Amino acid sequence: MNSALAAVLLLLSAGASAGDWLADADKAAREAVIPGAAKPETPKAAWIPFVPSSRLFSGEIPVNGWWPMEEETATGSVFRLLGGDSHSGSVRTVLSVRFYDKDTPGFLPIKQAVDLMRRENKETGRTISPVRPVRVGLGLARTFEIVETRRVPSDDGPSFEEELHHYVAVIPVGEAYYLVRLVSSRATYLDYRDDFVRFLKSLRSLSR
Amino acid sequence: MHAPLLALLVAFLGTAASAQSPTTAAYNVKATPLDDLSRELLTETGYVIREDGKIWDNIADNAVRHDEMSYLLARLAGARRLKALLELNLILNRSEGEKKLTEAERETVRKILRKHWAVFGVGTRKDFRSYFTVQELTEELDKIPPRFDRGSALLMRDPDPNTAPSRTLAAAPISVTAPPPAETYAPVPVPAPAPEPPAAAAAPRQFIPRSVLTPFLEPPSLRRPSPFAPRAKPAAPPPVSAVAANAPPAPAAYAVPAAPAALAAPAPPAAPAVAPAIAAVLGAMAPVDGPRPAPAPAPAMAAVPAPAIPPAPAPVPQPAPSPVFTAPPPELTPRNIPVTSAPPAPPPSRPAPPAPAPAPVPAAPASAPPTNALFGSLPPAQPATPGGLGTLQAWVPPSAQAPAPAAPSLPPAPPPAAAAPAEPPRVVSQDATQAEYDAFVANGPYSREGQALLKMLAEKSPEFCRAILRRTVVRGAPLIVVDGARAGSDRRAGFAVPDPAHRGVTIALSAGPLLVERKKGMFSKTLIALPEDPRAWAELGVAPPALDALKKNSPPTAQENGPWGVVRVYGDRSRHGTYSPQEQAGELLERLLLLGLEREGFASSTYAARVWARAARLLFSARVAEDYGNDSFLDPDRRMELRDWIERGDESADLLVASWSSSRGNVLDPRRGGPESQSLYERQARESCTRSLLADHLAEAARNLAARVRTVEALAETGLITADAARASAEKAANEEAAARAALLASPPACDGRFGADEAGLRRSSALLAEVSRAERAFRERKSRGSNHE
Numbered sequence: 001m002n003s004a005l006a007a008v009l010l011l012l013s014a015g016a017s018a019g020d021w022l023a024d025a026d027k028a029a030r031e032a033v034i035p036g037a038a039k040p041e042t043p044k045a046a047w048i049p050f051v052p053s054s055r056l057f058s059g060e061i062p063v064n065g066w067w068p069m070e071e072e073t074a075t076g077s078v079f080r081l082l083g084g085d086s087h088s089g090s091v092r093t094v095l096s097v098r099f100y101d102k103d104t105p106g107f108l109p110i111k112q113a114v115d116l117m118r119r120e121n122k123e124t125g126r127t128i129s130p131v132r133p134v135r136v137g138l139g140l141a142r143t144f145e146i147v148e149t150r151r152v153p154s155d156d157g158p159s160f161e162e163e164l165h166h167y168v169a170v171i172p173v174g175e176a177y178y179l180v181r182l183v184s185s186r187a188t189y190l191d192y193r194d195d196f197v198r199f200l201k202s203l204r205s206l207s208r
Numbered sequence: 209m210h211a212p213l214l215a216l217l218v219a220f221l222g223t224a225a226s227a228q229s230p231t232t233a234a235y236n237v238k239a240t241p242l243d244d245l246s247r248e249l250l251t252e253t254g255y256v257i258r259e260d261g262k263i264w265d266n267i268a269d270n271a272v273r274h275d276e277m278s279y280l281l282a283r284l285a286g287a288r289r290l291k292a293l294l295e296l297n298l299i300l301n302r303s304e305g306e307k308k309l310t311e312a313e314r315e316t317v318r319k320i321l322r323k324h325w326a327v328f329g330v331g332t333r334k335d336f337r338s339y340f341t342v343q344e345l346t347e348e349l350d351k352i353p354p355r356f357d358r359g360s361a362l363l364m365r366d367p368d369p370n371t372a373p374s375r376t377l378a379a380a381p382i383s384v385t386a387p388p389p390a391e392t393y394a395p396v397p398v399p400a401p402a403p404e405p406p407a408a409a410a411a412p413r414q415f416i417p418r419s420v421l422t423p424f425l426e427p428p429s430l431r432r433p434s435p436f437a438p439r440a441k442p443a444a445p446p447p448v449s450a451v452a453a454n455a456p457p458a459p460a461a462y463a464v465p466a467a468p469a470a471l472a473a474p475a476p477p478a479a480p481a482v483a484p485a486i487a488a489v490l491g492a493m494a495p496v497d498g499p500r501p502a503p504a505p506a507p508a509m510a511a512v513p514a515p516a517i518p519p520a521p522a523p524v525p526q527p528a529p530s531p532v533f534t535a536p537p538p539e540l541t542p543r544n545i546p547v548t549s550a551p552p553a554p555p556p557s558r559p560a561p562p563a564p565a566p567a568p569v570p571a572a573p574a575s576a577p578p579t580n581a582l583f584g585s586l587p588p589a590q591p592a593t594p595g596g597l598g599t600l601q602a603w604v605p606p607s608a609q610a611p612a613p614a615a616p617s618l619p620p621a622p623p624p625a626a627a628a629p630a631e632p633p634r635v636v637s638q639d640a641t642q643a644e645y646d647a648f649v650a651n652g653p654y655s656r657e658g659q660a661l662l663k664m665l666a667e668k669s670p671e672f673c674r675a676i677l678r679r680t681v682v683r684g685a686p687l688i689v690v691d692g693a694r695a696g697s698d699r700r701a702g703f704a705v706p707d708p709a710h711r712g713v714t715i716a717l718s719a720g721p722l723l724v725e726r727k728k729g730m731f732s733k734t735l736i737a738l739p740e741d742p743r744a745w746a747e748l749g750v751a752p753p754a755l756d757a758l759k760k761n762s763p764p765t766a767q768e769n770g771p772w773g774v775v776r777v778y779g780d781r782s783r784h785g786t787y788s789p790q791e792q793a794g795e796l797l798e799r800l801l802l803l804g805l806e807r808e809g810f811a812s813s814t815y816a817a818r819v820w821a822r823a824a825r826l827l828f829s830a831r832v833a834e835d836y837g838n839d840s841f842l843d844p845d846r847r848m849e850l851r852d853w854i855e856r857g858d859e860s861a862d863l864l865v866a867s868w869s870s871s872r873g874n875v876l877d878p879r880r881g882g883p884e885s886q887s888l889y890e891r892q893a894r895e896s897c898t899r900s901l902l903a904d905h906l907a908e909a910a911r912n913l914a915a916r917v918r919t920v921e922a923l924a925e926t927g928l929i930t931a932d933a934a935r936a937s938a939e940k941a942a943n944e945e946a947a948a949r950a951a952l953l954a955s956p957p958a959c960d961g962r963f964g965a966d967e968a969g970l971r972r973s974s975a976l977l978a979e980v981s982r983a984e985r986a987f988r989e990r991k992s993r994g995s996n997h998e
Contacts, residue, residue, distance in 0.1 A: 021871060021910035022878060028949070029903030034956050037899055069865075069881035072977065074984035075857060082869050082878035089871040089918035092878065096862050103331040106857075106988035116855065124848060150863070151845050153872050156697045157722075157739035160922050164863070179858065183866050 020084035023065040047198070051206065052079045056099055057178070059137070060202040062195055066095075075104050081199075083192060086185035088162055090152040093184040093192055095199065101176035110177045114142060114170055124148040125163075134169070136200045138178060141169040147186060165189035167196050173205060234271035236261040245326050249284040285327045292324035293332075314339065326352050330989060353982065639675055640682035642666065648682045653710070657789075658688040661717075664793045665800075668835075670827040672983050673801055673820075680804035685712040688796065692718030697744035699737050700787060700846075701795035715799045720786040721772060721843065722757055726926050735783075736926060737845075748919055749937035753928040757782035771844045790832050790841040798825040810976060812969025813883035815868065815876045820976040822864075823984060826853050830987070854991065857984070871914040879907075883973035890965055897959035905952050913945040 030040050043063040050061040052070050054077035061068060061081055069080045076099060083093030100107055108116065118128045126148040134141045146166040151159050163186035171178040180203070182189075182196045238261035242250070250257065255272065256264040262271040272280060299317055303309050309317065318339050325333070333354070340349060640648070649662045662681060669677055680686070687710055694716035695702035704716040721737050728734040738753070739745070745752040756762040756778035764776035764784075772785030787795075801821040802811070811817040829850050833839040839847050852860040868875035880886040893900035917938045924934035 021914040022907055025906040025910045026879070026903055028953065029899055029906050032899065032902055032953050032956060034898050034902070037896060040896065040899070067878035067881070069878070069885060071882050072981060073861065074981045074988060078858075078861070080862070080865060082865070085870050085914065087918065088922060089915050090873065091866045092869040092873075094862050094866040094869070096858070096865075098858055103329045105330050105985045106992050107331070117859070123844065150848075151735075151737060152867055153870075154845055154849060154867060155699060156872070157699045157737050157744065158919060158923060158928075159699065159737040160926075161728075161734045161736075166859070181859070181862055183862050 020065055023084065047202075052077070054079065055206045056097060057138075058204045058206050059199060061199065066195075075100070075106065083184070083195075084188070086162070087187055088152070088160065088185065090160075090162060091164065091183075091185050093182065093188070095182045095192075095196065096180070097203075098179045099173075099176065100179060109175070110170060110172050113177070113179075117146070117168060117170075118144065121148070124150060134197075134200070136169070136171060137203050138171045138173065138205055141171045141180075141200065143167065143169045163187070167193070169200055171203070178203070178205075233274055234262045235274045235277045237263065240274075245285075246281050249281060249288065253284055253287075288324060289327045289329075289332075292320055292327070295320050322349070325349050328354070330354055330985070353986075638679075638683070640678040642678065644682050645678040648685075652681075652685065653687060655688075657690060661688070661789060661793045661796050664790070665797050665828070668793075668828055668831050669797055670824050670831075670983060672979055673797075673824040676804040676808065677797070677800055680800050680807065684803060684807060686800065686803060687712050687714040688717065689714060690717045690719050690792075692716070692720070692722065692740040694741060695739070696741050697739045697747065699739065700791070701799050702741070703799070705743075713803060715796060715803075717792050717796060718787060720775075720784050722755075723772065723775075723783040723785060724753075724755065724757075724926075724928065725781045725783065736928070738928070748916060748923075749940055750920060750923070750929045750933045753923075755782040756780050757784045771840075771847075773843070785843065787843060788841040790829075790836075791843060791846060794825045794829050794832075794842075794846075797828055798822060805976075809969060810972050812965055813886060813973035813976075815881075816883050816973035816976045818868070818875050820980050823980045826850060827983065827987060830854065857988070871911045872919065874911065874915070882977065883970040886965065887967055887970045890967075898956050901959045902952055902956040905957060906949060909945045909948040909952070913941050916941040 030042070033039075046064060047060045047062050049058070050068070051058045052068070054070055054072075056077050056079050065084055067082045069082060071078045071080070079097040081095040083095065085092050100113070114131075118131075120126050120128060126146060129145040131142050131144045134143045146168060147163060148166075149161050149163050152162050153159055165184055165186040167182040167189070169178075169180040171180070180196075180200060182192055184192055237257055242257075247257065250263060254266055256266060258264055263277075264270075265272055296317060299313055299320075300306050300309075303313050317336075321328075321336050321339060328336075333349075337345060645662075645666060649659050649666075654662065665677060666674075687707060689704060691704070694704035694714070695718050696704075696716075699718065699721055701715060701717045704714040707714050718740070722740050724736045724738060725733050726736060738755075740758065742752060752758055757776070762778060765779050766777040768775050768777060770785075772783070773788060774786045776784045778784075798821045801824055802817060805811045805817045805821065810820075826849075829839070829842060829846070832841065833850065839850055842850060849860070852863070865876060867873045869878050877886075880889045920929065920934040920937045923929045924931055
């Protein structure tokens with residue numbers, strides 16, 4: 001019974017779930033024929049070179065289905081790439097890049113920072129994979145994965161528990177370090193693995 | 209005949225050009241005052257502040273430009289910092305080591321440090337703290353905020369006039385939202401409205417600034433625009449295509465699908481789908497023709513600048529019934545402009561009327577709570593008021609009934625043709641003192657519970673939000689009820705359906721969460737948190753589940769204490785937990801601040817407003833947790849949120865963005881991002897206005913479908929609703945989306961080029977984010993030193 005229902009719902013929502021609903025809507029708007037308006041050019045490459053306005057790094061970012069966003073926070077500039085929505089509609093995939101140095105408020109040396117990130121939590125079922133070194137453009141990254149369960153949305157109901165997945169890469173630059181994280185629903189995290197690795201490998205420092 | 213036209217054209221182009229690049233003009237300290245540190249940096253390096261307000265560069269023999277100032281100050285501060293560090297380095301290298309400094313050397317170091325403390329960063333300050341006593345640090349040096357550079361020297365971004373040097377580069381103001389309003393808002397350069405042909409001036413502005421995903425849509429039911437926001441009617445309704453003609457009828461307010469009558473929230477039959485809450489914003493001074501407790505003089509309010517006065521509603525034809533969009537809400541009319549305590553002198557061309565007669569505002573319901581987008585996921589429906597639609601039934605707070613010392617009459621209404629709003633009008637309340645707040649809380653319409661919560665907020669809320677909190681409570685007089693069944697889809701606090709007996713917005717606090725336990729796998733269980741308000745279920749298009757915990761008179765089978773407080777357990781494994789008063793106070797604070805931001809025009813960016821209010825709540829909770837010695841007063845979800853925010857702020861922020869940018873989160877539009885990038889996006893989108901408008905409409909239709917279908921899918925999987933109900937709801941949502949999509953693609957919405965949010969409002973939103981950064985930075989600094997006081 002439930003599987004039949006799921007199939008029906010899947011069919012009904014095919015318009016929204018074949019890709020990300022926002023990407024699909026954007027695509028439809030781009031391709032719409034509007035009298036007197038030229039069609040916007042479609043990006044020729046799937047990935048383009050990119051430097052955020054904070055000049056946090058240089059690298060390549062995917063064009064389709066990802067939206068860059070920058071923000072100045074208490075701990076410095078944050079660059080984010082917003083990706084696709086999860087199946088539950090409660091979590092959008094987010095890739096973030098931060099840079100921490102001694103002047104960052106609440107700065108923690110890299111080892112302490114990694115230890116803090118790798119701390120497990122029974123309440124949220126937070127489990128951490130072993131650290132795996134990966135050679136990337138900026139040097140040797142320490143990468144690991146985190147899985148935890150959160151009740152989302154946190155403010156509204158109905159609110160369901162959902163397993164979230166984090167890819168984390170910490171890349172030391174002297175005493176400072178870059179922190180790159182990709183948060184997604186655990187159900188879809190493998191879809192973003194290649195994108196995360198490609199972005200990580202293209203990452204370069206500009207002025208640090 | 210041609211000469212006046214030519215002159216008009218020249219004036220138009222000139223104004224437009226200057227509006228596009230307002231920052232290339234010379235910096236003027238009279239328009240944008242500098243703080244002491246900035247003045248010192250400039251004068252000690254040879255710049256001259258002239259009497260006309262310009263800053264003269266004697267070497268270049270030219271005035272410093274506005275767009276250079278941010279960079280210049282950053283460079284001067286950097287040079288001063290470097291010089292100081294070199295001096296320190298000389299002393300430390302000359303001596304036998306830092307630990308063996310002579311008394312004279314130590315005193316010299318202290319002197320240098322004290323002199324340049326303002327330009328030192330956080331790390332440097334930490335390194336040299338040992339040279340000072342605790343008393344010196346706490347009473348003097350720690351009170352000097354670290355200099356905050358918004359722009360990178362490598363980048364030279366356009367300086368933000370609203371976060372100009374005087375506000376962000378050095379000593380931080382108490383709060384972006386702090387009084388006095390005149391001072392706070394004075395530096396915001398409001399671009400002069402470009403003269404437009406009468407027809408264009410009367411045309412509606414094609415945006416609604418409170419949108420989340422589609423800030424610039426015409427006001428359809430889908431978008432749940434802010435009832436406080438000024439908005440216009442759509443310029444021209446899209447023709448109904450063949451597909452659209454076969455589409456289901458327009459949904460009720462806020463796109464709430466048809467629901468059983470018992471579940472549907474009351475909605476005005478002929479009212480606009482999204483009723484403006486101008487009445488709620490305007491407070492007691494709004495024109496009223498309903499019964500009032502007393503012929504109250506208007507409460508003192510600060511003036512809204514004349515250029516911000518919106519045009520009178522143009523005689524725009526009502527849109528034809530559309531498969532998706534309901535009728536737009538009415539516009540803010542000039543007579544809705546609040547009474548001010550210190551209004552600007554009216555222009556000579558606008559003679560003041562002898563006495564502004566209170567008049568009913570057409571098509572404005574008694575009050576309306578804020579938007580779903582900004583204030584939660586479900587805006588309450590707007591019931592018809594006893595006085596009829598369009599009549600403001602104002603509840604006048606006691607403080608407003610007292611004669612205001614300087615409450616002049618309503619400023620004269622500008623002629624409609626002269627008003628071309630550069631930004632939405634803002635209701636800036638006069639500040640309320642702590643004594644006023646205390647008196648209002650004691651004598652206002654609050655129960656003992658409500659009074660206790662408000663008193664707690666007065667004591668423990670972060671400093672940066674106290675002024676707007678007091679103003680919102682005293683001038684806005686929101687009602688507070690403890691009733692989860694009126695909180696919309698919010699689990700802890702939301703905005704209730706307005707009480708016809710009162711004008712103010714009603715904030716409904718939940719007494720405790722409604723939880724349902726379900727098996728997960730072989731051995732584990734999961735708790736699902738459900739909304740209690742029938743409106744939340746109506747929005748999903750399904751009936752509320754038949755749970756014992758939802759029935760009023762169902763007795764619990766057991767009671768237990770746990771992380772969700774005192775939990776009443778019912779026969780069907782549904783549960784009702786309890787929120788502690790401390791947690792309720794935090795939720796109330798967040799709602800009050802959102803309400804205040806909306807009232808005073810700080811909510812152009814929903815994301816920024818939500819971030820600001822959430823930070824205030826978290827700082828409040830952190831302070832309470834420190835006072836109590838633990839955070840057990842929070843429910844498990846909030847507790848985890850607070851711990852994450854304190855210990856792993858970066859991860860917490862990423863999760864927040866991930867949640868808020870999702871289809872169900874609906875706070876952050878990924879395409880627009882934060883306020884600064886939103887401003888940029890809008891400028892670019894304006895170039896292809898029709899296509900951008902189309903993209904917004906399509907995105908909102910798709911978001912609505914995704915959010916609804918995925919929610920009912922999850923509810924059906926857990927057995928909380930039947931498969932048939934889920935299927936019916938999903939089918940209806942899919943049909944609506946398909947019809948909307950087909951209609952939009954067949955005839956894209958017309959756009960007259962006046963597309964875009966108010967940039968001044970977005971600048972204010974940027975200032976909010978900067979303020980949150982400062983507060984959070986200070987908190988983290990103190991936390992790392994072992995003190996947890998915000």
